[in-house]
Amino acid sequence: MKIYFAGPLFTPYVRDFISKHAQILRDNGIDPFVPHERFNSFITPSKVDALIEAGLIGREELPEKFDPEAVMGLVRSGRITREQLDLPAINPQVIFDTDYEGLASANAVIAILDGTQVDDGTACEIGIFYGLTLQDPARKGIIGLMTDSRGLKKKDHGFGVNLFVLGVIEECGKITDSFDEVIRQLKTWDAELKES
Amino acid sequence: MKIYFAGPLFTPYEREYISRCAVTLRENGIDPFVPHESPKVEIPGDTRTRAKRCLDNDFSGIEQANAMLAILDGAEVDDGTACEIGIFFSLMQKDPSKKGIVALHGDWRTMEPGEGKGLNGFVLGCVQKVGVVCTSLEEAVQQLKAWQAELRSSGLLADGKVSS
Numbered sequence: 001m002k003i004y005f006a007g008p009l010f011t012p013y014v015r016d017f018i019s020k021h022a023q024i025l026r027d028n029g030i031d032p033f034v035p036h037e038r039f040n041s042f043i044t045p046s047k048v049d050a051l052i053e054a055g056l057i058g059r060e061e062l063p064e065k066f067d068p069e070a071v072m073g074l075v076r077s078g079r080i081t082r083e084q085l086d087l088p089a090i091n092p093q094v095i096f097d098t099d100y101e102g103l104a105s106a107n108a109v110i111a112i113l114d115g116t117q118v119d120d121g122t123a124c125e126i127g128i129f130y131g132l133t134l135q136d137p138a139r140k141g142i143i144g145l146m147t148d149s150r151g152l153k154k155k156d157h158g159f160g161v162n163l164f165v166l167g168v169i170e171e172c173g174k175i176t177d178s179f180d181e182v183i184r185q186l187k188t189w190d191a192e193l194k195e196s
Numbered sequence: 197m198k199i200y201f202a203g204p205l206f207t208p209y210e211r212e213y214i215s216r217c218a219v220t221l222r223e224n225g226i227d228p229f230v231p232h233e234s235p236k237v238e239i240p241g242d243t244r245t246r247a248k249r250c251l252d253n254d255f256s257g258i259e260q261a262n263a264m265l266a267i268l269d270g271a272e273v274d275d276g277t278a279c280e281i282g283i284f285f286s287l288m289q290k291d292p293s294k295k296g297i298v299a300l301h302g303d304w305r306t307m308e309p310g311e312g313k314g315l316n317g318f319v320l321g322c323v324q325k326v327g328v329v330c331t332s333l334e335e336a337v338q339q340l341k342a343w344q345a346e347l348r349s350s351g352l353l354a355d356g357k358v359s360s
Contacts, residue, residue: 096321120273121318127279128322131286158247164276167251
């Protein structure tokens, strides 16, 4: 089953969290679309080697094992440019088109809900996918993951999530504070899909 | 033409601003669904959760709307608003009577080049895909009127009674 992994992917530690949990999903036979990994996929070992050979970066600036996220770090810090790596331009249309492709081919969504509010991009993706569930029974639903202590304190009151967003998620899924529960739910949906 | 008016409505002044904008819209022949103004019908024995009631109430407005007007202001786009933008985008894909999303944006924190972090690329991309970002209500009204005229000429306008 394909799923879309939504969350606030703006910091290295959130991306790290998402990537690690995406790997756990893969180990469980679930195929997640991870937006930042999709963008990282344009970075190849040969492109990085070419930059090193041209003397634009030193080999010691990167980990020994090829790690696109580390290369992306050099881009984000301005050490190298997107052009030098021949990466596609990043603008709202590219971001939307790339991520929408993942969303539109997913059977389910996992959404990280942490933060003082649900990240606006994540909330928009939740809305889009909810709209898809209304039109296509193969869209099983949305599972929200809350790890934010401010949300956990309000576990019995919708985890402190915006009432409308909470209503949307509960209409086609649920919110949990346990990643094991996320996997269980995704596997249940996967089994339902295979049955039908 | 019916529209859904999305925006952060958590403070008295936010609600007041939205309500004032809604008056201007009505004066221009546009019929806005304003979540905080919509009558909350108490059903005896209603077992729905508060969240479900909120969803049912607001979704009915989104479902009937031919367009959406969404306020993007805040340190980031309000999550409820962003979610509603997403829902409207999805419903638009299979409903030609849904014309698009007009966003109202005046918050310096998310302006380019403002002092904040800029608008979320996905949300902005979504709005730009099916609409426009405006910096004044007048501009937004013009776009909504243009869509209303398009709907009229293609016979897709359900609420023919409202005239400008």
